[in-house]
Amino acid sequence: MLKKRKIEIMDTTLRDGEQTSGISFSASEKLTIAKLLLEELKVDRIEIASTRVSDGEFKAVKDICNWASENDLLDKIEVLSFVDNGLSIDWMVKTGAKVQNLLTKGSLNHLKHQLKKTPQEHFDGIAKVIAIGKKNNIVTNVYLEDWSNGMKNSPDYVFQYLDFLATQNIKRVLLPDTLGVLTPSESAKYIGEIRTKYPNMHLDFHAHNDYDLGVANVLEALKAGADGIHLTLNGMGERAGNAPLASVVAVINDFLPELEISVNEKSLYSVSKLVETFSGFRIPVNKPVLGENVFTQTAGIHADGDNKHNLYFNDLMPERFGRKRQYALGKTSGKANILKNLQELGLHLNDKDIAKVTKRIIELGDKKEVVTKEDLPYIISDVLHNNGYEEKIKIASYVLTHAKGLRPSTTVSVIIDGEVIEEHAQGDGQFDAFMNALKKVYVLKNMKLPKLIDYAVTIPPGSNSDALCETVITWDMEKKTFKTRGLDSDQTVSAIVATQKMLNII
Numbered sequence: 239m240l241k242k243r244k245i246e247i248m249d250t251t252l253r254d255g256e257q258t259s260g261i262s263f264s265a266s267e268k269l270t271i272a273k274l275l276l277e278e279l280k281v282d283r284i285e286i287a288s289t290r291v292s293d294g295e296f297k298a299v300k301d302i303c304n305w306a307s308e309n310d311l312l313d314k315i316e317v318l319s320f321v322d323n324g325l326s327i328d329w330m331v332k333t334g335a336k337v338q339n340l341l342t343k344g345s346l347n348h349l350k351h352q353l354k355k356t357p358q359e360h361f362d363g364i365a366k367v368i369a370i371g372k373k374n375n376i377v378t379n380v381y382l383e384d385w386s387n388g389m390k391n392s393p394d395y396v397f398q399y400l401d402f403l404a405t406q407n408i409k410r411v412l413l414p415d416t417l418g419v420l421t422p423s424e425s426a427k428y429i430g431e432i433r434t435k436y437p438n439m440h441l442d443f444h445a446h447n448d449y450d451l452g453v454a455n456v457l458e459a460l461k462a463g464a465d466g467i468h469l470t471l472n473g474m475g476e477r478a479g480n481a482p483l484a485s486v487v488a489v490i491n492d493f494l495p496e497l498e499i500s501v502n503e504k505s506l507y508s509v510s511k512l513v514e515t516f517s518g519f520r521i522p523v524n525k526p527v528l529g530e531n532v533f534t535q536t537a538g539i540h541a542d543g544d545n546k547h548n549l550y551f552n553d554l555m556p557e558r559f560g561r562k563r564q565y566a567l568g569k570t571s572g573k574a575n576i577l578k579n580l581q582e583l584g585l586h587l588n589d590k591d592i593a594k595v596t597k598r599i600i601e602l603g604d605k606k607e608v609v610t611k612e613d614l615p616y617i618i619s620d621v622l623h624n625n626g627y628e629e630k631i632k633i634a635s636y637v638l639t640h641a642k643g644l645r646p647s648t649t650v651s652v653i654i655d656g657e658v659i660e661e662h663a664q665g666d667g668q669f670d671a672f673m674n675a676l677k678k679v680y681v682l683k684n685m686k687l688p689k690l691i692d693y694a695v696t697i698p699p700g701s702n703s704d705a706l707c708e709t710v711i712t713w714d715m716e717k718k719t720f721k722t723r724g725l726d727s728d729q730t731v732s733a734i735v736a737t738q739k740m741l742n743i744i
Contacts, residue, residue, distance in 0.1 A: 242498035245490070246466035248442065249275050249483060250285040251513065253318055255474035258519055265298035267516045271471075272302045274512070276311055278505045281483075285339060285468070288318040289326040296333060303334035312336050316379065321363045324370040337377045339412060340367060344382025344399070346392035357395060361402045368406050379410040379442070386415040389428040400436060410440040410466065415455065418448030418478065426458035433463035442466035445481040447473060452481035457489055460497060471513045472521055472528065484510060484527040484559070492553050507559045527554070533563045587618070617706070617725065630655060631741040638668045638730060648672040652679050659683070668730045676737070688715035688744060695729055709733040713740055 252268050255261070263271065268286065275284050287299045299317060306312045312334070319326035319338040330338060342364055343349040349360055364380070371378045380403060382388065388396045403411055413429070420428070425443070432441060443459035443466070445452040456467050473482030484506045490499055510528050514521050523531040533556040556563050587595065598617055634651040645664040648671040652659050661678040665671030673690070680687050692712035709724045709732040720743065724735030 240496070242496060244498045245460060245464075246282040246442070247483075247487075247499055247501055248283040248285060248316070248466055248468045249279075249281045249470065250444075250468050250480065251275070251470040251472075251474055251483075252284060252286040253288060254285070254468070254476070254480055255470035255472075257476045258474045258479065258517070259476075261474065261517050261519060263298075263516060265294060265301055268298040269301050269305060271513060271516065272315075273305065274505075274509045275471075276306075276314060278502065279483075279509055280500045280502050282466075282500060283314045283316055283337075285316045285318065289320065289329045289338075290322075296329070299333040299335055303336075307334060313377070318381075319367070321360075321367050323363075324367065327367070327370050327374055327376060330376060331374055336375065337379065337409075338371055339379045339381055340364065340371075341381045341383055342399075344385030344396060344414070344416075345388030346395040347387060348384045349395070357398060361399070364402075365406060368408060372407055378406075378408045379412055380406075380408050381412040381414060381444075383414060384416045385413045386420045386424075386428070387417065389431075390419070390424075397435070400432065400439070404436060404439065410442055412442045412444060412468070413464075414444035414468075415446055416444075418446030418452070420445075420451070420455050421449075422451060422454040422458040425455040426462040429459045429462040429464050440465045442468060444468040446475065447478045447481060450478070452479075453485045453489060456481045456486050457493065460490070460494060471510050472517075472519060473525075474513075474517065474519055482525075482528075488527055488554060488558075503558050504560045507561055527559055533561055591618075629742050631738070633734060633738045633741075634658065636672065636734065638672065640668055646671045648675045650675040650679070652676065654679075654683060654685075669733045672730070672734060673737070688713040688740065691719065693733070695732075707732050709736050711736045711740065715744060 252263065252271060256263055272284055272286060275281050286302055287295050303312060303315055306315045313336060315335060316337040316339050317326075317330055317333075317335045319330065319340050321340065321342060326338065330336075343353060343360060346357075349355060349357065353360060355363075368378050368380075382396070382399065385396065400411070413432070415425070425445075429441065429443060432439070441464050443456060443464040445455045445459070445468070447453075452473070456469075460467065467486065468480065469483040469486050470480040471483050473479040473485075483501070487499065487501045487503060487506065490497055491503065507528060510521065513519075521528050521530075523529045526532060532554075595618055632653045634653050636648060636650045638646070638648055640646045646666070646668045647662065647664045648668065649660065649662045650672060652661075659679045659682060661675045661682075663671055663674035663678060665674045677687060690711060691714045692710075694710045696708050696710075697706065706725055706727060707729050709729065710721055711724075711733065712719055712721050720740075722736040722739040722743065724732040724737070724739070726732040726735055
């Protein structure tokens with residue numbers, strides 16, 4: 239059996255990810271995320287900060303290094319450093335950090351216009367920092383900033399630089415697509431060329447997602463021989479962000495069986511959601527692996543296919559990531575989705591009742607309401623309860639007004655045995671005004687209304703939407719009580735629906 243090639247995964251959420259616009263983690267949040275990345279997700283390394291940034295950053299790095307040292311994980315903690323004659327090294331020594339990721343120029347364009355140095359001058363400065371690092375027992379990895387443009391526009395410089403690095407006491411060469419300009423074929427070509435020329439050099443690939451090609455570029459870089467990859471939780475990072483950890487892990491596990499990684503898939507969702515909370519950087523609902531919608535089937539034909547042989551499943555099973563498949567309820571869901579949700583709730587309905595419930599869900603879907611599994615018992619109750627009456631009285635239309643400084647008022651139009659009657663009234667609230675207007679209608683018809691003795695409003699427990707609101711009203715008619723239910727996304731409207739049911743029952 240062929241031995242799998244081990245790939246190192248370095249997570250840079252706490253350094254490159256924190257460069258997302260508007261994001262700043264506290265020292266305690268950084269420590270918590272660092273622990274989760276190494277102990278829960280089991281990534282191989284983490285890049286946690288840049289040197290010489292702030293007092294808060296210094297404290298965060300020191301706290302993480304103290305914890306890592308106590309748990310024999312210090313060699314997995316990395317810090318971005320600079321070619322600054324050893325100032326970054328001094329900063330790292332004080333924090334206890336032992337691995338520097340030295341930021342250098344990987345394109346001639348950056349070297350000429352930003353540093354205004356010759357290649358040899360740059361190399362001399364780098365060699366000096368590497369030597370200072372070694373003297374202080376600090377391991378050095380080297381970033382070739384703008385390496386992708388270097389390979390496109392100044393490959394001779396890149397290979398001159400790599401020839402120099404091959405003579406230095408460094409552990410890894412880090413190759414970033416700093417501006418996210420590579421295509422998958424270019425990623426494969428450039429990594430492949432370097433892999434061929436330097437077979438023993440450890441190469442890390444660092445993708446950015448400006449063209450939404452980050453995951454594809456990582457895939458091709460690994461196939462071309464990269465030894466390590468840099469990723470972030472939720473794809474955080476500058477501009478369009480970095481290649482996202484969850485997606486890349488799934489791609490490697492499913493499409494590159496010859497590779498071995500250590501990341502624990504089961505914890506990806508829970509850790510990513512915590513980082514979403516800390517950062518305020520929201521995960522899009524359609525983001526692969528992590529988004530709220532990605533394991534939700536909406537179309538009824540999909541649920542039907544799943545019932546008949548899991549026809550709409552792929553290898554991205556939600557259980558791999560500590561999640562569950564869901565079946566949305568809406569205008570396209572159909573009978574199969576409802577059956578799936580009923581099964582989870584332990585409810586059973588006959589075909590006739592399922593058809594009624596389906597019709598009601600479609601009506602709600604047409605109003606762009608979000609219907610959840612938790613809403614389903616309420617819908618069933620609304621549709622199936624009190625359906626044994628003939629609708630002789632109909633509330634045709636109404637206007638509810640509520641203005642500051644004025645009493646709420648209602649104008650209502652009621653059809654009784656084909657006759658349209660319209661009245662207006664005020665009240666202590668919108669529904670009270672509605673009932674007062676309705677009383678006027680019934681006085682005109684010499685009809686009597688029951689007394690309202692209880693009014694209860696609820697939303698489905700555990701529901702994550704406010705789409706549905708159930709109002710249950712208890713009425714008293716000649717010392718006999720009965721209840722009617724109304725269901726709508728608006729509380730007052732749901733009470734009016736319950737009232738119309740009462741009018742037809744009496």
